[in-house]
Amino acid sequence: MSKWTDEWRNFINESSYKHVLKDRGWNDDQFWEGYPVYDEILSHIKYPGEILERIATLIAPGCNFLDIGAGTGAFAIPLARRTRKMIALDPSRSQLNRLQGKAAAEGIENIEILNSSWEDAACEDLGEIDYTLSAYSLFAEEAEGFLQKMVDVSRKGAFIVFRAGQVDPLSEFAYGPKASADYRCLQHILEDMGLDFEVELFARDYTLPLRLVFQQYRFSDRTPDDLTKFLKDRGRLIMGMPEPLALFRSEDALLYHLS
């Protein structure tokens, strides 16, 4: 085991997502069912934004695409317009229900739903896949198996979207110091597997209504007043109308390998 696989495992084990699942005995679906504001948050944070446009330029029109951990369809729905078939895989039924509702409202009919984790998905059920994508959905302690399976089923290319840049200090304030990993950890793991992925970075500056910040940090021991004070003291609070907003900067990495 390399230091990168250890770093990844520590990060996953200490992630707030895994902690919440473990501490409450929840499955993925229970977590996402209790987070109905996910799409409302996405509408403020300029995600997936430019990364989506970049992936759209890199795939061949009319391809078969598999979105692993598709969530509510941030990538799957717009990309389905360029693909012959889009498979949206996710272990959370409620996330997939939201995705299906949105796709139906947009008249998109080429999305197949697969309610499974990636680890449990049977490759023979997928048919021929040209491209795979995992955007913020790699929660496996053993990243290699997850990544190798992606590469093995992808005839033309694999895409990974993951955090770049610093962890927001608000996270550390909310949850305390924790092991973290960014895209470079995944890049090193891929290199150790003999896989060469290109990397492109994308920055997003945005504001988020304070009430949604409280939702994001709803499992923190900090009170809404604590979070508000932290943001205010750092000049990150705008008393906007009709509601207060907090300032954020996020950076995402797009890692991709095209055959």
Ligand SMILES: C[S@@+](CC[C@H](N)C(=O)[O-])C[C@H]1O[C@@H](n2cnc3c(N)ncnc32)[C@H](O)[C@@H]1O
């Ligand atoms: C942060 S959301 C990202 C959703 C979407 N990819 C996006 O970028 O908006 C993470 C998603 O990964 C899913 N997920 C969690 N564990 C997974 C696994 N082992 N295999 C596939 N998807 C998983 C979750 O259910 C959730 O919908």
